[in-house]
Amino acid sequence: MVIRICGTTFVSASLLTLSAVAAEKTHIVLDCGAKPDGQTLCTAAIQKAIDAASADGGGTVRFPAGKFLSGAMRLRSGVTLLIEEGATLLGSRELKDYYGAPLDADGRETAGEPVFRNLIQGDNLHDIAIRGKGTIDGNGDAFRDKAKKRPRNIYLEKCRNVLIEGVRLRNAGSWMQHYKFCERLAIRGVDVFNHVSFNNDGLDIDSCRDVTISGCRVDSDDDAIVLKSLSAEPCRNVRISDCTVSSHCNALKMGTESGGGFVDISISNCRVSSPKKSQKTYGAQRGLAAIALEIVDGGRMENVTVSGVEIDGVSVPIFLRLGNRGRPYANAKPDVGTMHKVVLKNITATHTSQIGCAIAGLPGHPIEDVLLENIKLGFDGGGTREETQRQIPERPEAYPESKMFGNLPAYGFYCRHVKGLRFVNVQLHTDQPDLRHAMMFDDAEEVTVAGLDAAFWPGAAAMLRLKQARGATLRNCAPKTGVDTLLQLEGDATRAIVLDTNGSALKNVRQVMAASPEVPAGAFLQKK
Numbered sequence: 001m002v003i004r005i006c007g008t009t010f011v012s013a014s015l016l017t018l019s020a021v022a023a024e025k026t027h028i029v030l031d032c033g034a035k036p037d038g039q040t041l042c043t044a045a046i047q048k049a050i051d052a053a054s055a056d057g058g059g060t061v062r063f064p065a066g067k068f069l070s071g072a073m074r075l076r077s078g079v080t081l082l083i084e085e086g087a088t089l090l091g092s093r094e095l096k097d098y099y100g101a102p103l104d105a106d107g108r109e110t111a112g113e114p115v116f117r118n119l120i121q122g123d124n125l126h127d128i129a130i131r132g133k134g135t136i137d138g139n140g141d142a143f144r145d146k147a148k149k150r151p152r153n154i155y156l157e158k159c160r161n162v163l164i165e166g167v168r169l170r171n172a173g174s175w176m177q178h179y180k181f182c183e184r185l186a187i188r189g190v191d192v193f194n195h196v197s198f199n200n201d202g203l204d205i206d207s208c209r210d211v212t213i214s215g216c217r218v219d220s221d222d223d224a225i226v227l228k229s230l231s232a233e234p235c236r237n238v239r240i241s242d243c244t245v246s247s248h249c250n251a252l253k254m255g256t257e258s259g260g261g262f263v264d265i266s267i268s269n270c271r272v273s274s275p276k277k278s279q280k281t282y283g284a285q286r287g288l289a290a291i292a293l294e295i296v297d298g299g300r301m302e303n304v305t306v307s308g309v310e311i312d313g314v315s316v317p318i319f320l321r322l323g324n325r326g327r328p329y330a331n332a333k334p335d336v337g338t339m340h341k342v343v344l345k346n347i348t349a350t351h352t353s354q355i356g357c358a359i360a361g362l363p364g365h366p367i368e369d370v371l372l373e374n375i376k377l378g379f380d381g382g383g384t385r386e387e388t389q390r391q392i393p394e395r396p397e398a399y400p401e402s403k404m405f406g407n408l409p410a411y412g413f414y415c416r417h418v419k420g421l422r423f424v425n426v427q428l429h430t431d432q433p434d435l436r437h438a439m440m441f442d443d444a445e446e447v448t449v450a451g452l453d454a455a456f457w458p459g460a461a462a463m464l465r466l467k468q469a470r471g472a473t474l475r476n477c478a479p480k481t482g483v484d485t486l487l488q489l490e491g492d493a494t495r496a497i498v499l500d501t502n503g504s505a506l507k508n509v510r511q512v513m514a515a516s517p518e519v520p521a522g523a524f525l526q527k528k
Contacts, residue, residue, distance in 0.1 A: 026062050027050075053078070057078060075121065095148060159179075175204050180206040181208065207229050219246045225245055253291075258298065259327075286353070290316070298337045322366075338365075354407060360416050363394070364417075370422070372424070385436070388465070408436075435461060439454070471497075475501065
Protein backbone atom coordinates (compact mmCIF):
# COMPACT_ATOMS: atom_id res chain seq x y z
CA MET A 1 0.00 0.00 0.00
CA VAL A 2 1.36 3.41 -0.98
CA ILE A 3 1.33 6.15 1.64
CA ARG A 4 2.52 9.74 1.56
CA ILE A 5 4.13 11.06 4.76
CA CYS A 6 4.90 14.76 4.66
CA GLY A 7 5.79 14.64 0.98
CA THR A 8 7.72 11.34 1.03
CA THR A 9 6.41 8.08 -0.49
CA PHE A 10 6.46 4.87 1.59
CA VAL A 11 5.00 1.38 1.38
CA SER A 12 3.27 0.25 4.57
CA ALA A 13 1.27 -2.79 5.61
CA SER A 14 0.19 -1.19 8.88
CA LEU A 15 -2.55 0.78 7.13
CA LEU A 16 -4.56 -2.34 6.37
CA THR A 17 -6.70 -1.56 9.41
CA LEU A 18 -7.70 1.86 8.13
CA SER A 19 -10.90 2.54 6.22
CA ALA A 20 -10.98 3.25 2.53
CA VAL A 21 -11.06 6.98 3.29
CA ALA A 22 -7.64 6.75 4.88
CA ALA A 23 -6.15 4.10 2.61
CA GLU A 24 -4.50 6.48 0.13
CA LYS A 25 -2.33 9.56 0.69
CA THR A 26 -2.12 9.28 4.46
CA HIS A 27 0.15 11.62 6.40
CA ILE A 28 1.08 10.53 9.91
CA VAL A 29 1.66 13.43 12.27
CA LEU A 30 4.48 11.57 14.05
CA ASP A 31 6.52 11.56 10.83
CA CYS A 32 6.00 15.29 10.46
CA GLY A 33 7.59 15.96 13.85
CA ALA A 34 4.63 15.70 16.28
CA LYS A 35 5.40 14.30 19.74
CA PRO A 36 2.70 12.18 21.43
CA ASP A 37 3.71 13.24 24.95
CA GLY A 38 0.94 15.80 25.61
CA GLN A 39 3.55 18.44 26.51
CA THR A 40 5.38 19.34 23.30
CA LEU A 41 3.54 21.91 21.22
CA CYS A 42 2.84 20.18 17.90
CA THR A 43 1.00 22.91 16.00
CA ALA A 44 3.65 23.32 13.30
CA ALA A 45 4.04 19.57 12.76
CA ILE A 46 0.28 19.03 12.49
CA GLN A 47 -0.07 21.95 10.10
CA LYS A 48 2.77 20.51 8.02
CA ALA A 49 0.87 17.24 7.67
CA ILE A 50 -2.35 19.05 6.74
CA ASP A 51 -0.58 21.19 4.14
CA ALA A 52 1.17 18.14 2.68
CA ALA A 53 -2.14 16.32 2.32
CA SER A 54 -3.61 19.37 0.64
CA ALA A 55 -0.64 19.59 -1.74
CA ASP A 56 -1.33 15.98 -2.75
CA GLY A 57 -4.81 17.01 -3.84
CA GLY A 58 -6.34 15.70 -0.62
CA GLY A 59 -5.71 12.92 1.87
CA THR A 60 -5.83 11.83 5.48
CA VAL A 61 -3.87 13.25 8.40
CA ARG A 62 -3.57 10.46 10.94
CA PHE A 63 -3.21 10.85 14.71
CA PRO A 64 -2.13 7.49 16.19
CA ALA A 65 -2.35 6.66 19.91
CA GLY A 66 -0.87 9.32 22.15
CA LYS A 67 -1.52 12.90 23.26
CA PHE A 68 -0.79 15.71 20.81
CA LEU A 69 -0.73 19.26 22.16
CA SER A 70 -1.64 21.95 19.64
CA GLY A 71 -2.69 25.53 19.15
CA ALA A 72 -4.94 26.64 16.30
CA MET A 73 -4.62 24.66 13.08
CA ARG A 74 -6.09 25.40 9.66
CA LEU A 75 -7.91 22.63 7.86
CA ARG A 76 -7.61 22.42 4.05
CA SER A 77 -9.98 21.25 1.31
CA GLY A 78 -9.93 17.53 0.63
CA VAL A 79 -8.33 16.71 3.99
CA THR A 80 -9.56 14.26 6.62
CA LEU A 81 -8.31 14.39 10.21
CA LEU A 82 -8.34 10.82 11.52
CA ILE A 83 -8.15 10.75 15.33
CA GLU A 84 -7.59 7.08 16.07
CA GLU A 85 -8.72 5.24 19.16
CA GLY A 86 -6.27 6.02 21.97
CA ALA A 87 -5.28 9.34 20.38
CA THR A 88 -6.07 12.71 21.98
CA LEU A 89 -5.70 16.06 20.29
CA LEU A 90 -5.15 18.47 23.19
CA GLY A 91 -5.78 22.19 22.86
CA SER A 92 -3.01 24.41 24.18
CA ARG A 93 -3.70 26.16 27.47
CA GLU A 94 -1.93 29.30 26.22
CA LEU A 95 -4.14 31.85 24.47
CA LYS A 96 -1.22 33.08 22.38
CA ASP A 97 -1.17 29.74 20.58
CA TYR A 98 -4.54 30.56 19.00
CA TYR A 99 -3.33 33.71 17.24
CA GLY A 100 -1.70 33.67 13.82
CA ALA A 101 -1.04 35.74 10.71
CA PRO A 102 -4.07 36.76 8.63
CA LEU A 103 -4.75 34.76 5.48
CA ASP A 104 -5.40 35.80 1.91
CA ALA A 105 -8.24 34.46 -0.25
CA ASP A 106 -6.21 31.33 -1.03
CA GLY A 107 -5.48 30.56 2.62
CA ARG A 108 -1.88 31.80 2.57
CA GLU A 109 -0.45 33.76 5.46
CA THR A 110 -0.03 37.50 4.91
CA ALA A 111 1.41 40.41 6.85
CA GLY A 112 -0.75 42.11 9.44
CA GLU A 113 -1.95 41.97 13.00
CA PRO A 114 -2.38 38.40 14.34
CA VAL A 115 -5.94 37.11 14.23
CA PHE A 116 -7.67 34.70 16.59
CA ARG A 117 -8.51 31.20 15.45
CA ASN A 118 -10.07 28.14 17.04
CA LEU A 119 -8.40 24.78 17.70
CA ILE A 120 -9.59 23.30 14.38
CA GLN A 121 -10.63 26.00 11.96
CA GLY A 122 -11.71 25.90 8.34
CA ASP A 123 -12.99 28.64 6.04
CA ASN A 124 -14.34 28.29 2.49
CA LEU A 125 -13.37 24.61 2.25
CA HIS A 126 -14.91 21.59 0.57
CA ASP A 127 -14.78 17.82 1.05
CA ILE A 128 -13.36 17.73 4.58
CA ALA A 129 -13.79 15.36 7.50
CA ILE A 130 -12.91 14.92 11.17
CA ARG A 131 -13.40 11.33 12.20
CA GLY A 132 -12.19 8.40 14.26
CA LYS A 133 -12.65 6.98 17.75
CA GLY A 134 -10.19 9.30 19.47
CA THR A 135 -10.66 12.49 21.49
CA ILE A 136 -10.39 16.22 20.87
CA ASP A 137 -9.95 17.92 24.24
CA GLY A 138 -9.84 21.72 24.24
CA ASN A 139 -8.45 22.16 27.78
CA GLY A 140 -11.19 24.74 28.09
CA ASP A 141 -10.88 25.20 31.84
CA ALA A 142 -7.86 27.40 31.02
CA PHE A 143 -10.19 29.91 29.34
CA ARG A 144 -12.65 31.27 31.86
CA ASP A 145 -12.04 34.99 31.34
CA LYS A 146 -15.10 36.33 29.50
CA ALA A 147 -13.21 39.48 28.55
CA LYS A 148 -10.85 37.48 26.33
CA LYS A 149 -11.28 35.27 23.32
CA ARG A 150 -12.09 31.66 24.17
CA PRO A 151 -11.43 28.94 21.59
CA ARG A 152 -13.97 26.52 20.23
CA ASN A 153 -12.79 22.99 19.52
CA ILE A 154 -14.15 23.11 15.95
CA TYR A 155 -15.14 26.13 13.86
CA LEU A 156 -16.05 25.72 10.19
CA GLU A 157 -17.41 28.55 8.06
CA LYS A 158 -18.64 28.50 4.47
CA CYS A 159 -17.61 24.87 4.04
CA ARG A 160 -19.41 22.25 1.99
CA ASN A 161 -19.41 18.47 1.96
CA VAL A 162 -18.36 18.06 5.60
CA LEU A 163 -18.30 14.89 7.72
CA ILE A 164 -17.78 14.83 11.50
CA GLU A 165 -17.95 11.22 12.69
CA GLY A 166 -17.24 9.12 15.74
CA VAL A 167 -14.94 11.43 17.68
CA ARG A 168 -15.17 12.29 21.37
CA LEU A 169 -15.29 16.06 21.92
CA ARG A 170 -14.35 17.38 25.35
CA ASN A 171 -13.79 20.59 27.31
CA ALA A 172 -14.01 23.55 24.94
CA GLY A 173 -13.21 27.12 25.94
CA SER A 174 -16.70 28.17 24.81
CA TRP A 175 -18.95 26.46 22.25
CA MET A 176 -17.74 22.97 21.47
CA GLN A 177 -18.39 23.12 17.72
CA HIS A 178 -19.75 25.87 15.52
CA TYR A 179 -20.73 25.39 11.87
CA LYS A 180 -21.65 28.61 10.03
CA PHE A 181 -22.89 29.00 6.44
CA CYS A 182 -22.03 25.35 5.78
CA GLU A 183 -23.75 23.14 3.20
CA ARG A 184 -24.09 19.37 3.08
CA LEU A 185 -22.90 18.76 6.61
CA ALA A 186 -23.17 15.34 8.31
CA ILE A 187 -22.44 14.82 12.02
CA ARG A 188 -22.68 11.16 13.07
CA GLY A 189 -21.96 9.25 16.25
CA VAL A 190 -20.17 12.11 17.99
CA ASP A 191 -19.86 12.10 21.81
CA VAL A 192 -19.77 15.54 23.45
CA PHE A 193 -19.12 16.48 27.08
CA ASN A 194 -18.71 20.23 27.69
CA HIS A 195 -18.81 21.50 31.27
CA VAL A 196 -15.61 23.43 32.01
CA SER A 197 -16.19 27.06 31.02
CA PHE A 198 -18.83 29.64 30.17
CA ASN A 199 -21.10 29.33 27.11
CA ASN A 200 -20.32 25.62 26.90
CA ASP A 201 -22.77 24.73 24.11
CA GLY A 202 -22.57 21.23 22.70
CA LEU A 203 -23.31 21.62 18.97
CA ASP A 204 -24.22 24.84 17.13
CA ILE A 205 -25.60 24.90 13.59
CA ASP A 206 -25.66 28.49 12.33
CA SER A 207 -27.24 29.61 9.04
CA CYS A 208 -26.51 26.22 7.45
CA ARG A 209 -28.42 24.12 4.95
CA ASP A 210 -28.69 20.41 4.17
CA VAL A 211 -27.54 19.11 7.55
CA THR A 212 -27.94 15.68 9.14
CA ILE A 213 -27.13 14.99 12.80
CA SER A 214 -27.61 11.40 13.93
CA GLY A 215 -26.65 9.02 16.70
CA CYS A 216 -24.86 11.65 18.79
CA ARG A 217 -24.51 11.99 22.56
CA VAL A 218 -24.37 15.60 23.72
CA ASP A 219 -24.01 16.59 27.40
CA SER A 220 -23.36 20.30 27.95
CA ASP A 221 -23.68 23.04 30.52
CA ASP A 222 -25.17 25.54 28.07
CA ASP A 223 -27.49 24.63 25.20
CA ALA A 224 -26.86 21.15 23.80
CA ILE A 225 -28.00 20.79 20.17
CA VAL A 226 -28.96 24.26 19.02
CA LEU A 227 -29.79 25.86 15.69
CA LYS A 228 -28.97 29.54 15.31
CA SER A 229 -29.20 32.13 12.59
CA LEU A 230 -26.59 34.79 13.30
CA SER A 231 -27.34 36.29 9.90
CA ALA A 232 -30.23 36.88 7.51
CA GLU A 233 -29.77 33.32 6.19
CA PRO A 234 -32.03 30.68 7.77
CA CYS A 235 -31.04 27.22 8.85
CA ARG A 236 -32.75 25.14 6.19
CA ASN A 237 -33.29 21.42 5.65
CA VAL A 238 -31.83 20.12 8.91
CA ARG A 239 -32.50 16.57 10.15
CA ILE A 240 -31.66 15.57 13.72
CA SER A 241 -32.35 12.00 14.81
CA ASP A 242 -31.51 9.28 17.32
CA CYS A 243 -29.55 11.51 19.69
CA THR A 244 -29.20 11.39 23.49
CA VAL A 245 -29.08 14.90 24.89
CA SER A 246 -28.70 16.61 28.26
CA SER A 247 -28.10 20.22 29.25
CA HIS A 248 -28.31 22.52 32.24
CA CYS A 249 -29.95 24.97 29.82
CA ASN A 250 -31.86 23.80 26.72
CA ALA A 251 -31.46 20.36 25.18
CA LEU A 252 -33.01 20.75 21.71
CA LYS A 253 -33.26 24.39 20.74
CA MET A 254 -33.85 26.77 17.86
CA GLY A 255 -32.73 30.31 18.74
CA THR A 256 -31.88 32.44 20.57
CA GLU A 257 -30.36 34.19 17.54
CA SER A 258 -32.94 33.93 14.76
CA GLY A 259 -32.08 36.54 12.11
CA GLY A 260 -32.98 34.34 9.14
CA GLY A 261 -34.91 31.77 11.12
CA PHE A 262 -35.45 28.03 10.70
CA VAL A 263 -37.16 26.38 7.73
CA ASP A 264 -37.81 22.70 6.99
CA ILE A 265 -36.40 21.23 10.21
CA SER A 266 -37.01 17.73 11.57
CA ILE A 267 -36.05 16.38 15.01
CA SER A 268 -36.95 12.76 15.74
CA ASN A 269 -36.32 9.82 18.08
CA CYS A 270 -34.25 11.63 20.70
CA ARG A 271 -33.91 11.17 24.46
CA VAL A 272 -33.51 14.12 26.80
CA SER A 273 -32.53 14.18 30.47
CA SER A 274 -30.72 16.40 32.94
CA PRO A 275 -26.93 16.16 33.27
CA LYS A 276 -25.94 13.69 35.96
CA LYS A 277 -22.17 14.22 36.16
CA SER A 278 -21.83 17.98 36.47
CA GLN A 279 -22.83 21.04 38.46
CA LYS A 280 -24.41 23.90 36.56
CA THR A 281 -22.65 27.09 35.52
CA TYR A 282 -25.66 28.48 33.65
CA GLY A 283 -29.29 27.42 33.67
CA ALA A 284 -30.65 24.99 36.24
CA GLN A 285 -29.29 21.80 37.72
CA ARG A 286 -32.16 19.83 36.23
CA GLY A 287 -32.01 21.72 32.93
CA LEU A 288 -34.26 24.51 31.68
CA ALA A 289 -36.17 23.15 28.68
CA ALA A 290 -36.13 19.93 26.70
CA ILE A 291 -37.60 21.49 23.52
CA ALA A 292 -37.23 25.25 23.07
CA LEU A 293 -38.40 26.84 19.82
CA GLU A 294 -37.75 30.58 19.69
CA ILE A 295 -38.01 33.45 17.21
CA VAL A 296 -36.98 36.68 18.92
CA ASP A 297 -34.61 38.47 16.51
CA GLY A 298 -36.80 38.53 13.42
CA GLY A 299 -36.74 35.63 10.99
CA ARG A 300 -39.29 32.91 10.41
CA MET A 301 -39.91 29.46 11.78
CA GLU A 302 -41.76 27.32 9.26
CA ASN A 303 -42.26 23.61 8.61
CA VAL A 304 -40.69 22.38 11.84
CA THR A 305 -41.47 18.90 13.17
CA VAL A 306 -40.35 17.45 16.50
CA SER A 307 -41.41 13.85 17.08
CA GLY A 308 -40.60 10.80 19.15
CA VAL A 309 -38.85 12.61 22.01
CA GLU A 310 -38.59 11.03 25.47
CA ILE A 311 -37.91 13.51 28.28
CA ASP A 312 -37.05 12.87 31.91
CA GLY A 313 -36.20 15.23 34.74
CA VAL A 314 -35.93 18.66 33.14
CA SER A 315 -37.67 21.84 34.28
CA VAL A 316 -39.93 22.46 31.27
CA PRO A 317 -40.66 19.90 28.55
CA ILE A 318 -41.93 22.30 25.83
CA PHE A 319 -41.39 26.05 25.34
CA LEU A 320 -42.39 28.09 22.27
CA ARG A 321 -41.70 31.82 22.17
CA LEU A 322 -42.22 34.53 19.55
CA GLY A 323 -40.62 37.66 21.02
CA ASN A 324 -39.06 40.92 19.94
CA ARG A 325 -35.57 41.17 21.39
CA GLY A 326 -34.56 42.35 17.92
CA ARG A 327 -30.82 41.77 17.93
CA PRO A 328 -29.60 43.45 14.72
CA TYR A 329 -27.65 41.67 11.98
CA ALA A 330 -27.60 44.45 9.37
CA ASN A 331 -27.18 47.46 11.66
CA ALA A 332 -30.93 47.79 12.10
CA LYS A 333 -33.38 46.20 14.48
CA PRO A 334 -35.41 43.57 12.61
CA ASP A 335 -39.19 43.43 12.55
CA VAL A 336 -41.01 40.87 14.67
CA GLY A 337 -40.58 37.47 13.08
CA THR A 338 -43.12 34.72 12.45
CA MET A 339 -43.69 31.22 13.80
CA HIS A 340 -46.08 28.89 12.03
CA LYS A 341 -46.50 25.34 10.71
CA VAL A 342 -44.94 23.61 13.70
CA VAL A 343 -45.72 20.00 14.65
CA LEU A 344 -44.90 18.41 18.01
CA LYS A 345 -45.99 14.79 18.27
CA ASN A 346 -45.32 11.56 20.15
CA ILE A 347 -43.58 13.34 23.03
CA THR A 348 -43.45 12.01 26.59
CA ALA A 349 -42.04 13.65 29.69
CA THR A 350 -41.69 12.62 33.32
CA HIS A 351 -40.49 14.41 36.46
CA THR A 352 -40.69 17.95 35.08
CA SER A 353 -41.06 21.00 37.30
CA GLN A 354 -44.18 22.87 38.36
CA ILE A 355 -43.54 25.82 35.97
CA GLY A 356 -45.68 24.52 33.09
CA CYS A 357 -45.28 24.85 29.31
CA ALA A 358 -45.64 28.23 27.58
CA ILE A 359 -46.64 28.83 23.97
CA ALA A 360 -46.41 32.61 23.91
CA GLY A 361 -46.55 35.07 21.04
CA LEU A 362 -47.02 38.82 21.21
CA PRO A 363 -50.10 41.08 20.80
CA GLY A 364 -50.75 41.32 17.08
CA HIS A 365 -48.12 38.68 16.37
CA PRO A 366 -49.56 35.27 17.20
CA ILE A 367 -47.83 31.91 16.97
CA GLU A 368 -49.82 30.19 14.22
CA ASP A 369 -50.72 26.71 13.01
CA VAL A 370 -49.16 24.56 15.71
CA LEU A 371 -50.18 20.93 16.21
CA LEU A 372 -49.42 19.02 19.41
CA GLU A 373 -50.43 15.39 19.02
CA ASN A 374 -49.95 12.35 21.27
CA ILE A 375 -48.36 14.32 24.08
CA LYS A 376 -47.98 12.79 27.56
CA LEU A 377 -46.44 15.01 30.21
CA GLY A 378 -45.89 14.48 33.93
CA PHE A 379 -45.17 17.45 36.23
CA ASP A 380 -44.13 17.83 39.86
CA GLY A 381 -47.31 19.73 40.70
CA GLY A 382 -47.68 21.89 43.79
CA GLY A 383 -49.25 24.95 42.12
CA THR A 384 -51.84 27.07 43.94
CA ARG A 385 -55.14 28.71 42.95
CA GLU A 386 -53.54 32.08 43.66
CA GLU A 387 -51.13 31.44 40.80
CA THR A 388 -54.04 31.23 38.37
CA GLN A 389 -54.62 34.94 38.93
CA ARG A 390 -51.06 36.03 38.26
CA GLN A 391 -50.76 38.75 35.63
CA ILE A 392 -48.13 37.41 33.28
CA PRO A 393 -46.05 40.26 31.80
CA GLU A 394 -45.50 40.34 28.03
CA ARG A 395 -41.72 40.93 28.26
CA PRO A 396 -41.31 41.27 24.46
CA GLU A 397 -37.62 42.28 24.58
CA ALA A 398 -36.53 39.87 27.30
CA TYR A 399 -34.12 37.01 26.68
CA PRO A 400 -36.38 34.02 25.97
CA GLU A 401 -36.16 31.25 28.53
CA SER A 402 -38.65 28.70 29.78
CA LYS A 403 -38.59 30.18 33.31
CA MET A 404 -39.04 33.79 32.13
CA PHE A 405 -42.69 34.03 33.25
CA GLY A 406 -42.32 32.13 36.52
CA ASN A 407 -44.91 29.55 37.54
CA LEU A 408 -47.69 29.79 34.97
CA PRO A 409 -51.46 29.97 35.63
CA ALA A 410 -51.75 26.49 34.12
CA TYR A 411 -49.68 23.52 35.18
CA GLY A 412 -49.85 22.01 31.68
CA PHE A 413 -50.01 24.58 28.87
CA TYR A 414 -50.32 28.37 29.06
CA CYS A 415 -51.03 29.62 25.52
CA ARG A 416 -51.20 33.34 24.75
CA HIS A 417 -51.40 35.19 21.42
CA VAL A 418 -51.93 32.06 19.35
CA LYS A 419 -53.95 31.18 16.26
CA GLY A 420 -54.75 27.79 14.79
CA LEU A 421 -53.43 25.88 17.79
CA ARG A 422 -54.48 22.21 17.95
CA PHE A 423 -54.06 19.71 20.77
CA VAL A 424 -54.88 16.09 19.92
CA ASN A 425 -54.64 13.24 22.45
CA VAL A 426 -52.89 15.04 25.29
CA GLN A 427 -52.34 13.61 28.77
CA LEU A 428 -51.31 15.92 31.62
CA HIS A 429 -50.63 14.64 35.13
CA THR A 430 -48.98 15.86 38.32
CA ASP A 431 -47.19 13.94 41.04
CA GLN A 432 -48.56 16.22 43.76
CA PRO A 433 -51.83 18.16 44.04
CA ASP A 434 -51.90 21.18 41.73
CA LEU A 435 -54.79 23.65 41.94
CA ARG A 436 -54.09 25.54 38.71
CA HIS A 437 -55.80 25.09 35.38
CA ALA A 438 -54.61 22.23 33.20
CA MET A 439 -54.67 24.56 30.18
CA MET A 440 -55.21 28.29 29.69
CA PHE A 441 -55.77 30.14 26.42
CA ASP A 442 -55.46 33.94 26.39
CA ASP A 443 -55.99 35.94 23.19
CA ALA A 444 -56.44 32.72 21.26
CA GLU A 445 -58.14 32.18 17.92
CA GLU A 446 -59.22 28.97 16.22
CA VAL A 447 -58.18 26.58 18.99
CA THR A 448 -58.93 22.86 19.03
CA VAL A 449 -58.52 20.53 22.00
CA ALA A 450 -59.45 16.95 21.15
CA GLY A 451 -58.97 14.07 23.55
CA LEU A 452 -57.66 15.71 26.73
CA ASP A 453 -56.87 13.59 29.77
CA ALA A 454 -55.81 15.97 32.55
CA ALA A 455 -55.39 15.55 36.28
CA PHE A 456 -57.84 17.48 38.47
CA TRP A 457 -57.41 17.83 42.21
CA PRO A 458 -60.18 18.72 44.71
CA GLY A 459 -60.52 22.47 45.08
CA ALA A 460 -58.67 23.23 41.84
CA ALA A 461 -59.56 25.97 39.39
CA ALA A 462 -61.41 25.11 36.19
CA MET A 463 -59.67 22.52 34.09
CA LEU A 464 -59.72 24.73 30.99
CA ARG A 465 -59.71 28.53 30.98
CA LEU A 466 -60.38 30.59 27.87
CA LYS A 467 -59.85 34.35 27.96
CA GLN A 468 -60.56 36.54 24.93
CA ALA A 469 -60.85 33.37 22.87
CA ARG A 470 -62.39 33.59 19.40
CA GLY A 471 -63.40 30.21 18.12
CA ALA A 472 -62.52 27.10 20.11
CA THR A 473 -63.66 23.52 19.72
CA LEU A 474 -63.28 21.21 22.71
CA ARG A 475 -63.91 17.62 21.70
CA ASN A 476 -63.85 14.50 23.87
CA CYS A 477 -62.54 16.39 26.88
CA ALA A 478 -64.24 14.25 29.47
CA PRO A 479 -62.37 14.03 32.79
CA LYS A 480 -61.95 10.60 34.32
CA THR A 481 -62.17 11.94 37.88
CA GLY A 482 -64.47 14.42 39.58
CA VAL A 483 -64.16 18.03 38.37
CA ASP A 484 -65.74 21.08 39.98
CA THR A 485 -65.72 23.22 36.80
CA LEU A 486 -64.67 22.07 33.35
CA LEU A 487 -64.56 25.41 31.48
CA GLN A 488 -64.06 28.98 32.61
CA LEU A 489 -64.77 31.71 30.04
CA GLU A 490 -63.59 35.31 30.35
CA GLY A 491 -63.38 38.41 28.16
CA ASP A 492 -65.76 40.49 26.06
CA ALA A 493 -64.23 39.16 22.83
CA THR A 494 -64.84 35.54 23.72
CA ARG A 495 -67.16 33.83 21.24
CA ALA A 496 -67.84 30.62 19.32
CA ILE A 497 -66.73 28.25 22.06
CA VAL A 498 -68.04 24.77 21.30
CA LEU A 499 -67.96 21.79 23.65
CA ASP A 500 -68.47 18.65 21.57
CA THR A 501 -68.47 15.95 24.23
CA ASN A 502 -71.15 13.38 24.89
CA GLY A 503 -73.23 14.46 27.86
CA SER A 504 -72.97 11.12 29.62
CA ALA A 505 -69.18 11.43 29.47
CA LEU A 506 -69.45 14.52 31.68
CA LYS A 507 -70.97 12.65 34.61
CA ASN A 508 -67.95 13.52 36.76
CA VAL A 509 -68.34 17.25 36.11
CA ARG A 510 -70.25 19.32 38.65
CA GLN A 511 -70.39 22.44 36.48
CA VAL A 512 -69.67 22.32 32.77
CA MET A 513 -69.09 26.05 32.22
CA ALA A 514 -68.69 29.21 34.25
CA ALA A 515 -68.61 32.59 32.47
CA SER A 516 -67.57 36.02 33.70
CA PRO A 517 -70.20 38.78 33.33
CA GLU A 518 -68.49 40.40 30.33
CA VAL A 519 -68.67 37.25 28.20
CA PRO A 520 -71.32 37.83 25.49
CA ALA A 521 -74.52 35.82 25.59
CA GLY A 522 -74.40 32.91 23.21
CA ALA A 523 -70.60 32.68 23.30
CA PHE A 524 -70.81 29.05 24.42
CA LEU A 525 -72.48 26.08 22.75
CA GLN A 526 -72.60 22.59 24.18
CA LYS A 527 -73.46 19.96 21.58
CA LYS A 528 -75.76 17.23 22.75
